[in-house]
Amino acid sequence: MSTFSAPKGIPEYLPPESASFLAVRETLADAARRAGYGYVELPLFEDTTLFARGVGESTDVVSKEMYTFADRGGRSVTLRPEGTAGVTRSVIENGLDRGQLPVKLYYSGAFFRYERPQAGRYRQLQQLGVEAIGVDDPALDAEVIAIADEGYKRLGLTGYRIELTSLGDDSCRPAYRAKLQEFLRGLPLDEETRRRAELNPLRVLDDKRPEVRDLLAEAPLMVDHLSAEAKEHYEQVKGHLADLGVEFAENPRLVRGLDYYTKTTFEFVHDGLGAQSGIGGGGRYDGLMAELGGQELSGVGFGLGVDRTLLACQAEGLTVGEQARCDVYCVPLGEVAKRRLVTVAGELRRAGVRVDLAYGGKGLKGAMKGADRSGARFALVLGERDLESGAAQLKDLGSGEQRPVPLESAVDTIREALRP
Template structure:
């Protein structure tokens, strides 16, 4: 029996895995440049954390979570998203008692039981940023700018920023009532009618054409914002204009999680078809109270690494990735292989990425390995070289080759690689 990866779980292996790393590193650099620190949170948590935080009426909680009872009889769930866990950790370890906002980033897999298709997986890779402890609209714009910087660093040119405000707990009830009144008059199935009563904003996120056609005249959230929320939203948009980040108003944008308030945004890539969302986020000013903490506003985003890779490939971009190694050793003979093994480890200790041919491949086979490694330089060592106390250093781009004393080879290679 040949085992295979579970259904709906993408794997990244060379050379495509280099793009995977490049995506994560682009966003990590953007977050670090803005003063965000790394946090590592559990892959599974108490089920109630996600039920209360994400929202019991969401598809994520009702249909998609991987929930099971552990051997101690506790209900635990593989994380379907990061924000609830990051906020739980912030509260548990009193990070909010220090400087505010608490600025954090993390990355890794999340898990949702969905029907697998391109860009929609059961194990999805995310990069996540959270700023906890301030209502300042400048931080809203900052999180958007961090994500935008990541996309720009990867060379993506077709990314669109869709922007909306969902209002606050003061003004949203009025909009909720107006929306419910409108939705109750529509021809909807029983499950959707139940959703109208529990969380009508979820209906706006319905992707079925027959439902979307009936929503054309639905009341819009921006028309019901209170003065405070309208001012907040206007400031976010002004700050984005100051940064020359283009955005499009989308008054129907609600996202798929219940905790969002005020600023809500999504990054869209039109070349990906139905799964065009490659990231998004928003403000969650009431989430801390929902999970048992003090009032603590926050905002963050998650970008989908899997979908960003698809977007890179859809645009035909060649992401610049570093070569696997800088130096490749080519030993000829048993004694040369032994000496080369030591030399390769000396190079690594000196900070030079190095590899060598294993298994007595012979000169021709070993040189093929050198070419495939992406190395700039090859070090060729045979019996005559050992007797002379030298090694042959070959520039794999130009073909130039010269003898270098073994006693000086580490220094010489460092000089040639930096010149």
């Protein structure tokens, strides 16, 4: 029995499930690439202040969930809990905001939050995100939402919905904030929730406790207090989504867990996942660039949970990704045959064919069991008699049909047999 185990709350993906994980991530990334987004590789940890200022000190992410520590130089650093602040910092630091706008980037990888582990909620979570920075255009908001929707559709998902709202802007949020705080002060809230109401009242609307949600039934809603400009922006986003054929449901009580969101805010919800039903979400952030030392430029983006999207696929019974690890499984019978098949396997791989080989001197029966487990379409068997005749036996593992294949033309013959 192993002395060590993986850290609590961190999923590991092993074959064959890892093939599905990779397929989910690649399908979502491909949707971003086809819309002109270029890849950015972000640091796994950053200056703690970046997240405190960028994400918001009143959020649960900053106040309760971040992995923060002092490095050997005494600097406070934090394992990244989300991607937008890091992308924005990189855009500013590398001067991308001084070039063609919008800057369109996508990223993927591990993010870290200290949470109570449960199904769909991990301490190391995998995300794919996009950010479009520099242009405040409702059509860009719609594009970002449509990219995620397209990625989910290409995976075959059908059991999700898009929830949409607007959180207003600086022209209407202060007045709404005061109105909401006045309402909340009249409620019998616990002390921690009261403190949250004074610091960031919108966060109270995100409270999941049934008793608190009942108290909030008559709370004023941001969408009823939008300025004329913010309302027009919201209407245009909805119009563009309709033009793109993206279905959505308005949810005026939608509140994302990060402070930087303004105007368009959205979430992808899959009810097949139970309590952790959000599989992705995002929105527009008007003040983040300036808050982090850059220009007064707006941005819009999303973060999609790769782990949760995989769980959603499994909940719908979808098989995504190529489960077979190879196309051809080579079965040598004897050392001389092994040397010959190792060479053939190398030639096949250089020709783009996925090939595995029965190592360890297995007999024919054991080697063929390995071939079946590999998911290969064909087994290439070579024994002493085959060496004498100069032809291996190519067996179709689906039909059981077997035929001799001259070794000198094995690569071309197998490539032809693998064609659809």
